[in-house]
Amino acid sequence: MPNKVRRFRWKKSGEMSAPDLVRSCGEKLTDRDLWRQFQERFQGLIFTYVMRSLHLRHIEDDVMDIVPDLAQEVFVRLVQNDGRVLRSFKGTTEFSVMAFLARISASVVQDYQRHIASDKRGAQVIPIDYVKAAESSRKKSADAPEFDYSQLSSIVAWIDMERVVASDPDRKNARRNALIFQLHYINGFESGEIAQFPGFELTKSGVQAILARLRKRIRNER
Amino acid sequence: MSDRDHGQCLTDETLTEYLEGGLEPAVKAASEVHLISCDECRNQLAFFMRVLQPDVTLEEANSVKAIAAQWGKKTDNRAMPQRKLMFPRLLVALASVAAVLVISVMLVWIVRERAAEPKSASEVVQLLLTQNRPFESRMAGEPHRPIIRTRGSESPGVSYSLLAGEMTRLSANSHEMGRFYLLQKDFGRAIPYLEIAEREVGAGAAVHNDLGVAYLESGNAAQLEKAGSEFLHALQEDKSFAAAAFNLALFYERTNAGAQAEAQWKRYLELDANSDWATEAWGRLQGLSH
Numbered sequence: 001m002p003n004k005v006r007r008f009r010w011k012k013s014g015e016m017s018a019p020d021l022v023r024s025c026g027e028k029l030t031d032r033d034l035w036r037q038f039q040e041r042f043q044g045l046i047f048t049y050v051m052r053s054l055h056l057r058h059i060e061d062d063v064m065d066i067v068p069d070l071a072q073e074v075f076v077r078l079v080q081n082d083g084r085v086l087r088s089f090k091g092t093t094e095f096s097v098m099a100f101l102a103r104i105s106a107s108v109v110q111d112y113q114r115h116i117a118s119d120k121r122g123a124q125v126i127p128i129d130y131v132k133a134a135e136s137s138r139k140k141s142a143d144a145p146e147f148d149y150s151q152l153s154s155i156v157a158w159i160d161m162e163r164v165v166a167s168d169p170d171r172k173n174a175r176r177n178a179l180i181f182q183l184h185y186i187n188g189f190e191s192g193e194i195a196q197f198p199g200f201e202l203t204k205s206g207v208q209a210i211l212a213r214l215r216k217r218i219r220n221e222r
Numbered sequence: 223m224s225d226r227d228h229g230q231c232l233t234d235e236t237l238t239e240y241l242e243g244g245l246e247p248a249v250k251a252a253s254e255v256h257l258i259s260c261d262e263c264r265n266q267l268a269f270f271m272r273v274l275q276p277d278v279t280l281e282e283a284n285s286v287k288a289i290a291a292q293w294g295k296k297t298d299n300r301a302m303p304q305r306k307l308m309f310p311r312l313l314v315a316l317a318s319v320a321a322v323l324v325i326s327v328m329l330v331w332i333v334r335e336r337a338a339e340p341k342s343a344s345e346v347v348q349l350l351l352t353q354n355r356p357f358e359s360r361m362a363g364e365p366h367r368p369i370i371r372t373r374g375s376e377s378p379g380v381s382y383s384l385l386a387g388e389m390t391r392l393s394a395n396s397h398e399m400g401r402f403y404l405l406q407k408d409f410g411r412a413i414p415y416l417e418i419a420e421r422e423v424g425a426g427a428a429v430h431n432d433l434g435v436a437y438l439e440s441g442n443a444a445q446l447e448k449a450g451s452e453f454l455h456a457l458q459e460d461k462s463f464a465a466a467a468f469n470l471a472l473f474y475e476r477t478n479a480g481a482q483a484e485a486q487w488k489r490y491l492e493l494d495a496n497s498d499w500a501t502e503a504w505g506r507l508q509g510l511s512h
Contacts, residue, residue, distance in 0.1 A: 030421050043293070047286045052273045067289050069386075080414035091244075099238035102273045106234070161258050175254035182258060187268040196276060199243040199250075 015041075019089070026086030029079055042101060046071050049105035057113050066112070073108045074101075095198060107127065145199040176200065177210045184211055232256060232263045238270055244441040343394030346385060347401045356405045357439045359472050360465045362428035366498035396422065397429050404432060409440040420452075430456035434469055438476070449473055466496045468503065475506070485512050 016024065025031070025038050026114065050070045054063055058167055078086050161178050168174035180200065183189045184207075191207040194200055200207070232240075232253055240243050240253050257264050278286075348363065355367040389402050400415030416433040419425055434452030437445040450473045456466035466489040474483035487507040494500045 013326070023494075024500060029418055033490060044286050044290065046281055047289050048278060049273050051282065051289075052275075056269055056272055064285070064289060064292070068293050069435075071289075071293070076411055076414055081408065082417060091242075093242065093244075095242050096244065096276055097275075099242055099270070102270060103234045103238055106269070106273060163256070175251065175258060178258045179253060179254055183268060183271070187264070187271075189268070193271065193275065197241040197243075197271065199239075199241045199245075199272075201243060212252060 018042075018094045019091050022086060022089050022091075022097055022100065025078075026083045026089065028150075029083045029086075042097075043071070045098065045101055046074050046105055049102045050109060053106045053109035057109060059109070059113060059116075070112055071110050073112075074104050077104055077108065140178065164218065167217065168214075178212060180207060180210055181214050230256075232266075234266070234270070235268045236388050237263070238274075240267070241274065242268060278426075341400040343389050343392040343402070346389060346392065346394075347398055347405065350385075350402075350405055354405065356407055357435075359435045359438050359469045360431075360499065361401060361404065361435055362431050362463075364465065365504070377472060395427075397421070397432070400436070401432055404436050404439075407439070409436055409442075411441065412436045413445075427456040427460040427466060430459060431463065431469060433464040434466070434473075438469065438473055445474075446477065450477070462493055464490065464499070467493055468499060471503070471506070475510070480510060 015021075016037070021034070021037060021041065025034050028034055034140055047067055050065065050067050054060075054066065054070075059066070085104065089096075091097060112120050152193060161182070165174045165178045165180065168177055170177060180202075183194055184191070191211065192204045195204040195208045202210070236245070236249070236253060238248065240257075245253060257267060351361065351364045352367075355364070355369055366386045386402070389399060394402065396415045397419035400412050400419055403409075403412035403415065406412075413433070413436050416429065416436055420433050422429075422434060431454045434449045434456065437449035437452060450470065453466045453470040453473060456463050457470065460466075467486065471483050471486035471490055474480075474486055484507065487503050489509070490503050491500060491507070494503075
């Protein structure tokens with residue numbers, strides 16, 4: 001990702017952990033001190049997630065005006081129905097809090113898009129093919145020199161992913177490896193971006209090794 | 223690939239738990255089977271991977287800073303820090319006199335130019351209530367207006383989206399925000415705010431009454447019973463609270479408790495025999511008697 005400047009701030013020493021803070025806010029909806037902490041820690045995160053969701057949904061007009069309103073809606077969803085959403089949070093890690101806030105932010109933006117689409121009677125609805133084309137046209141990543149992205153759809157359509165999975169000697173992780181292959185070549189993620197997610201259980205060089213191995217096998221099978 | 227039969231699609235929660243590494247091994251394996259054959263779910267997974275990228279770009283950081291400043295201006299313009307100046311006392315005194323004169327002139331101007339504008343969030347709500355009666359039941363402090371059936375909630379000439387910004391600027395509390403959304407019939411937003419207000423220390427009859435109105439008018443059968451409890455709670459707080467007495471009678475009418483409704487309208491008329499609300503109550507009582 002270009003122009004990286006910083007990572008999200010998490011807890012300072014002595015502060016409550018992010019999952020505990022979320023749960024405490026759910027239990028004490030009117031505790032000003034807890035909510036001040038919540039706002040200090042997560043407000044920027046919510047703004048970022050709302051902003052990214054708008055961008056990914058190709059909503060680019062008046063973003064600076066829309067984001068505060070949608071962020072306010074995120075807060076409303078957190079507290080409505082007696083804080084049901086907050087109280088349903090079961091996560092134990094910092095990432096689980098990020099994912100929780102990202103889901104709510106994305107859902108608010110999705111509802112907003114539906115709302116504006118219905119207001120305009122469908123005139124501004126973006127066809128799914130357009131979104132897919134935008135995904136595919138992302139600039140070529142540095143660690144995928146072999147492929148031209150304009151030819152990707154035909155190449156990937158030709159590759160039988162089931163066969164890729166079936167012929168992978170790493171039986172335990174064969175499906176995960178195939179998914180990483182697709183995320184890299186179809187969705188345009190770089191190795192480092194994939195490795196940042198703990199669910200893949202890989203380092204950047206681990207992702208690169210899998211991609212290199214699958215590329216080699218597919219080339220040999222052609 | 224996407225047109226194959228690949229089972230049920232994954233929820234957003236499953237997708238983010240996959241990224242977190244929090245799924246049970248069997249669920250994780252099944253999710254991967256689905257993800258490599260369902261383009262839609264994989265694209266949604268990619269969506270969350272982009273939203274959740276831990277690195278913030280310079281452009282994003284600047285945007286967030288600007289948005290936070292905008293948000294802060296709206297919500298926190300009360301606590302402006304005061305600078306400590308080290309001027310000699312005489313200078314301070316002269317400056318004070320000058321400041322008093324300037325402020326006086328400004329106040330005269332503000333009073334003259336802006337006398338009609340609401341100065342607090344509760345005044346905004348009150349002003350809106352004088353222009354529009356949103357429903358049959360009665361919010362706390364609501365002046366009487368005849369019921370006009372309309373489809374939408376927006377009054378002609380009222381921009382609620384602009385007023386929402388004004389409510390934030392005026393530091394509206396939970397009760398005021400709840401009332402603001404309630405008179406727009408935006409129950410999804412009104413009820414959470416009013417429920418928060420109800421739990422705050424010192425929540426009075428007005429809060430219970432307005433929460434009852436929100437439950438009653440929301441059209442949600444599950445919340446109808448809660449409306450009755452809130453009106454009773456309001457009357458426990460203040461037995462002469464006319465709006466709650468009015469609404470309780472209306473609640474009995476809507477729940478087909480005819481005898482209780484009739485008795486409650488009579489109790490209401492003991493509290494208020496002369497206002498326009500009383501005239502409406504008389505009409506309803508007569509309607510029940512015939």
